[in-house]
Amino acid sequence: MREAVRRLAREGLVDFVPGEVARVAAISLGGVRALFEFRMLLEPRAAHERLLVPxxxxxxxxxxxxxSFRVR
Structure with missing residues (x-):
């Protein structure tokens, strides 16, 4: 279990916080966007046009x- 958590930490998926054991790392909006774009590339057969629209x-x-959060 410890090794699995360490591996997740090396991959940036878990943060170690002083006074706590570990917690799931935060993800940015850019990370979410990249994840969806990556999934669309990996799942071409499953992502028919009607599934891509959402x-x-x-x-x-x-x-x-x-x-909306960018400074103008």
Whole structure:
């Protein structure tokens, strides 16, 4: 179990916090966007056009949300 948690930490998926054991690492909006884009590349057979539409819409919403926080 310890080795598994250490491996997750090396991959950036777990953070060690002083005074606590470990916790799931935070993910940025950019990370979420990259994850969805990566899934669309990996799942071409499963991602027929009717399944891609929700992902594309979600990506648009994430981009709009991300842009709303940028300083102009």
């Amino acid at each position: 992902f594309r819409e979600l990506l648009k919403q994430l981009q709009a949300f991300d842009e």
